[in-house]
Amino acid sequence: MPRQTAVDLAERVRIQAERSGAQEAESYLESSTTTEVRIRQGQVELLQQSSVQGLGLRVFRDRRMGFLYTTDLRDSILIELANRTLSLTNQATPREENRIAEFLAASQSDLEIYDPAVVQLRPEDLIRLARSAEESAFAQDKRIQTTRDVRCGTAVVEIFFTNTYIARQTYRATTVWLSATPIATEGGKRREGTFIDRKRFLADLERPEQIARRAVDRAVAKVGAASVPSARVPVVFSAEAAGVFLQGLFPAFSALNVIEQRSFLAGKVGQAVASPAVTIVDDGAMRRGLSTRPFDGEGVQTNRTVVVDRGVLRRYLHSAGTARRMNAPPTGNGIRSYDTLPAIGPTNFYIDSTASSTHKLVEEVDRGLYVTGLAGFGIDTVSGEYSQQVEGSWIEKGVLSKPVEGVTVAGRLDEMLLGITGVGRDLEFRSNVASPTIRFKELTVGGAA
Amino acid sequence: MGIGQELRDVLNEETVNRILQESLVKGGDFADIFAEQRFRTAIVLDSGKIDSVTYGYPRGAGVRVVLRNQTGFAFSDELSYSTLLDAARVASSVVETQSRTNPLDVTRRNPGQPFTIVNPAPLMLEGAKLDVLRRMDAAARAADPRIVSVRIEYVDEVRDLLIGTSDGVYVLDRQYLVGISCTATAQSGGKRGSGLATLGGRIDADYFRQVSPEDVARRAGLQAVRQLDAGPAPAGPMPVVVAPGWGGVLIHESLGHALEGDGVRRGTSLLTGLSGTRIASPLVRVVDDSSWPNGRGSFAVDDEGTPGQRTVAVDEGVLRSYLLDKQNAKLLGLRSTGNGRRMSYRNWPIPRMTNTYLDRGVSDPASLLSGITKGFYAADLGGGSVDTTSGNFNFAVREGYWIESGKLTRPVRGAVLIGNSLETMQRIEGIGNDLVVEQTRGTCGKDGQMVPVGVGQPTVRFSSITVGGSSI
Numbered sequence: 001m002p003r004q005t006a007v008d009l010a011e012r013v014r015i016q017a018e019r020s021g022a023q024e025a026e027s028y029l030e031s032s033t034t035t036e037v038r039i040r041q042g043q044v045e046l047l048q049q050s051s052v053q054g055l056g057l058r059v060f061r062d063r064r065m066g067f068l069y070t071t072d073l074r075d076s077i078l079i080e081l082a083n084r085t086l087s088l089t090n091q092a093t094p095r096e097e098n099r100i101a102e103f104l105a106a107s108q109s110d111l112e113i114y115d116p117a118v119v120q121l122r123p124e125d126l127i128r129l130a131r132s133a134e135e136s137a138f139a140q141d142k143r144i145q146t147t148r149d150v151r152c153g154t155a156v157v158e159i160f161f162t163n164t165y166i167a168r169q170t171y172r173a174t175t176v177w178l179s180a181t182p183i184a185t186e187g188g189k190r191r192e193g194t195f196i197d198r199k200r201f202l203a204d205l206e207r208p209e210q211i212a213r214r215a216v217d218r219a220v221a222k223v224g225a226a227s228v229p230s231a232r233v234p235v236v237f238s239a240e241a242a243g244v245f246l247q248g249l250f251p252a253f254s255a256l257n258v259i260e261q262r263s264f265l266a267g268k269v270g271q272a273v274a275s276p277a278v279t280i281v282d283d284g285a286m287r288r289g290l291s292t293r294p295f296d297g298e299g300v301q302t303n304r305t306v307v308v309d310r311g312v313l314r315r316y317l318h319s320a321g322t323a324r325r326m327n328a329p330p331t332g333n334g335i336r337s338y339d340t341l342p343a344i345g346p347t348n349f350y351i352d353s354t355a356s357s358t359h360k361l362v363e364e365v366d367r368g369l370y371v372t373g374l375a376g377f378g379i380d381t382v383s384g385e386y387s388q389q390v391e392g393s394w395i396e397k398g399v400l401s402k403p404v405e406g407v408t409v410a411g412r413l414d415e416m417l418l419g420i421t422g423v424g425r426d427l428e429f430r431s432n433v434a435s436p437t438i439r440f441k442e443l444t445v446g447g448a449a
Numbered sequence: 450m451g452i453g454q455e456l457r458d459v460l461n462e463e464t465v466n467r468i469l470q471e472s473l474v475k476g477g478d479f480a481d482i483f484a485e486q487r488f489r490t491a492i493v494l495d496s497g498k499i500d501s502v503t504y505g506y507p508r509g510a511g512v513r514v515v516l517r518n519q520t521g522f523a524f525s526d527e528l529s530y531s532t533l534l535d536a537a538r539v540a541s542s543v544v545e546t547q548s549r550t551n552p553l554d555v556t557r558r559n560p561g562q563p564f565t566i567v568n569p570a571p572l573m574l575e576g577a578k579l580d581v582l583r584r585m586d587a588a589a590r591a592a593d594p595r596i597v598s599v600r601i602e603y604v605d606e607v608r609d610l611l612i613g614t615s616d617g618v619y620v621l622d623r624q625y626l627v628g629i630s631c632t633a634t635a636q637s638g639g640k641r642g643s644g645l646a647t648l649g650g651r652i653d654a655d656y657f658r659q660v661s662p663e664d665v666a667r668r669a670g671l672q673a674v675r676q677l678d679a680g681p682a683p684a685g686p687m688p689v690v691v692a693p694g695w696g697g698v699l700i701h702e703s704l705g706h707a708l709e710g711d712g713v714r715r716g717t718s719l720l721t722g723l724s725g726t727r728i729a730s731p732l733v734r735v736v737d738d739s740s741w742p743n744g745r746g747s748f749a750v751d752d753e754g755t756p757g758q759r760t761v762a763v764d765e766g767v768l769r770s771y772l773l774d775k776q777n778a779k780l781l782g783l784r785s786t787g788n789g790r791r792m793s794y795r796n797w798p799i800p801r802m803t804n805t806y807l808d809r810g811v812s813d814p815a816s817l818l819s820g821i822t823k824g825f826y827a828a829d830l831g832g833g834s835v836d837t838t839s840g841n842f843n844f845a846v847r848e849g850y851w852i853e854s855g856k857l858t859r860p861v862r863g864a865v866l867i868g869n870s871l872e873t874m875q876r877i878e879g880i881g882n883d884l885v886v887e888q889t890r891g892t893c894g895k896d897g898q899m900v901p902v903g904v905g906q907p908t909v910r911f912s913s914i915t916v917g918g919s920s921i
Contacts, residue, residue: 040518040715047543048522050795054507070506071526077506085504091575093498123542148717148838183717183838192717192838222839230685230921260496260598262634264641341501376843377832378865378917382634382643383676385863387917389843405841408865408917410684446684446917 010160017082022059024100026163029055030338036153039130054338063094069339101298101320112288115201118174126152133208137182140216148181184219193218200288225403227448234368235443239426241371242435248379254344255322264384273313274417280308284347291347291432297336305331351435358424361439363398384413407447453621456484456611459528465613469552472537476546477516481614484510485794492603494582511794512536516544522797552615560749563740568654569625571605585666589633592670598634618754631666635673642676644669650743650888682864682918688824689914694885697904700807702833702842703870710777710800719840727766729874735763739803744888744903746803753789760786774800792898804903810880814908817879824852840870865917881908
């Protein structure tokens with residue numbers, strides 16, 4: 001849809017809702033185009049190209065909130081849906097925080113989230129990048145005979161936002177990604193390794209050969225992996241594993257979970273919740289960040305929030321509603337798509353790098369586990385219990401000695417965070433949640449008898 | 450209005466034929482159109498207040514062109530002949546071939562419904578839905594004074610779909626689904642615990658008179674409270690007994706995903722080439738059944754227009770059938786088993802489970818605990834995942850107990866169970882006669898596509914599974 005048409009539509013629907021009885025209304029229109037190719041054994045297995053246009057409308061009346069979303073943008077349908085939603089809104093409970101957000105000014109600086117070079121990529125370009133990564137994977141190691149696939153894609157998204165107090169604000173953003181999943185075969189056993197890079201700018205994307213090499217390293221490292229006996233030992237999480245761990249930890253920092261007593265970090269602001277080596281930041285305005293945007297899903301300006309400062313819990317992360325309920329400044333964490341209500345989520349959320357040597361985190365361990373992959377749903381941010389299936393390598397006298405799988409690591413989240421004995425300096429963003437390598441003083445490794 | 454009438458207004462047999470012809474103009478083996486219109490209602494009740502009410506009305510259509518293992522796909526949120534012709538052209542750009550396939554003219558077929566729903570629950574008045582949620586909230590709170598928070602999430606949908614395929618199928622169908630989850634949090638002396646209980650399925654409004662929403666909500670409250678007194682879970686391999694019903698997620702993860710035809714066709718699934726061979730204990734019979742009454746994974750036709758069916762995938766421990774969609778079935782020289790599913794019109798179909806269960810055995814469930822000196826009982830599980838290449842799987846335990854001298858003793862918290870598919874399937878040494886197929890929860894994610902599924906099993910005993918707790 002042409003830009004002007006989209007802007008007009010978003011505004012028209014919002015005004016229509018106000019005329020029909022909404023005291024406040026907010027309209028969020030998302031228009032995006034995604035292209036992805038998947039290559040396997042040199043052949044294009046999938047080519048998909050799609051455009052999404054969807055509208056989300058929030059209405060407020062007497063401190064009650066209602067929401068509708070649709071991809072059917074015909075005027076007659078929109079009017080009917082808006083009226084139905086307004087009458088449904090009468091069923092909701094009035095809540096003081098059910099109002100349009102107050103802190104609205106969007107960031108004026110260039111956040112560098114839109115790269116015309118990404119927009120110009122054609123399917124043929126994506127096919128070429130993916131083929132080159134796959135060929136490179138085959139060339140690296142003779143144990144790589146096949147891949148699950150190699151994927152390359154782009155997304156271009158444009159947001160049109162308007163509410164009762166803001167006539168319009170918009171932004172557009174690009175993402176490009178390339179991933180490889182080679183499969184290593186040895187002695188009848190197969191193991192796969194995946195490496196994915198995602199960036200806002202094409203020039204920042206890792207080269208296909210690099211992606212292939214790191215994916216091949218991962219697959220090959222798993223061949224011959226076995227379980228180890230159960231033990232309580234120091235455990236090092238690689239940067240990627242630590243990022244996945246941090247993602248799982250996020251709900252504990254959500255102000256809504258804190259208010260509803262669903263977080264083990266409730267009531268701990270001002271207290272040490274992690275070792276002094278740990279600083280955790282959420283930064284929705286980080287230049288070129290994968291989750292950077294000038295305003296969040298409620299029109300609130302994004303910014304940098306230090307959540308944990310050298311081990312001390314400083315802030316929880318907020319939507320406009322929870323900020324009101326806790327009488328705290330908003331943090332711009334109302335994350336949404338056109339078809340969901342804004343909910344507290346991470347923007348660019350990370351454990352900050354330190355000056356420490358990443359290598360030393362392993363070298364200093366006499367006997368322990370180096371974890372490169374985590375799987376499963378064992379992070380309970382309500383009770384604070386932690387247990388996950390992991391894979392990686394056994395550490396013997398500071399050296400990675402043998403590949404490990406079929407083990408779990410477990411502990412209590414509060415003790416784990418306080419017991420972090422080192423944070424590396426290898427922070428890299430390939431996802432919006434990231435961490436450098438971290439080392440836990442001691443966790444329970446559950447393995448063979 | 451008739452089922453799918455609004456879709457049919459845009460896509461009658463004639464327009465479908467024309468779009469399919471355009472899809473195959475550059476060649477290809479197969480093409481299809483999938484149009485969909487959903488009406489969703491979602492309600493969140495948190496701390497006793499109706500937090501939000503949502504109506505969702507997504508609709509659109511996707512066009513797919515297949516040449517052997519190659520797929521071109523495009524969709525449009527706008528349902529019109531011209532946008533779908535554009536989508537057809539984009540989808541067909543993947544194929545470059547001399548071989549031309551002329552699509553068969555489509556003929557309308559009426560899907561045979563596997564079960565009848567007289568008064569679909571999603572069509573209840575909003576007031577009736579809210580009443581169920583308020584009753585659940587009160588019951589969960591009343592379960593114990595230590596309950597500090599209750600959140601209830603309700604979502605329902607009426608999904609109309611229209612499928613037209615170049616092998617001559619034209620089908621319209623309507624699917625109803627309701628899911629309600631109740632999450633309770635208990636707190637005492639600095640300890641917190643959470644409990645979850647669910648209800649719903651492809652149900653009639655009458656369901657709420659047969660199943661007590663209060664009882665379900667109370668279970669969530671009690672599960673949360675039990676976590677407060679639970680001690681650390683054990684670590685290491687030991688005999689494990691898993692409770693019936695939702696425990697079937699173990700079969701779903703350990704075996705189900707490896708049965709799906711895409712991994713088999715690519716040769717990446719660990720079950721590739723094992724058809725007709727023993728892959729599990731002789732006690733094991735695994736069934737995938739999209740006709741299971743009211744199941745979350747049930748349907749009349751899959752998202753490629755193939756009628757749903759009951760597939761015995763494993764019988765007496767021997768691999769009998771994979772779970773197949775059209776494309777992978779053809780590449781394997783087999784027929785679709787009606788497992789081609791998509792999350793929405795924005796996705797192309799891939800082979801997926803429907804309602805998958807480990808079939809009933811002969812043992813008295815109580816007898817399965819006897820003889821275990823020290824072991825683990827999983828009364829309720831959380832989510833799980835699997836790597837289908839290695840077969841390594843895991844799932845979280847929501848509610849677990851020690852088994853000591855053949856009896857359930859102390860509750861434990863913070864456990865996961867991990868294992869390798871084929872090893873674990875050999876270690877099944879007892880199956881109860883108490884099969885339960887869980888119809889109220891289960892959303893399976895694969896390749897970014899989420900679909901509702903059912904899972905099930907009777908009580909099952911494993912000679913050994915690695916429990917990942919913190920106590921050694």
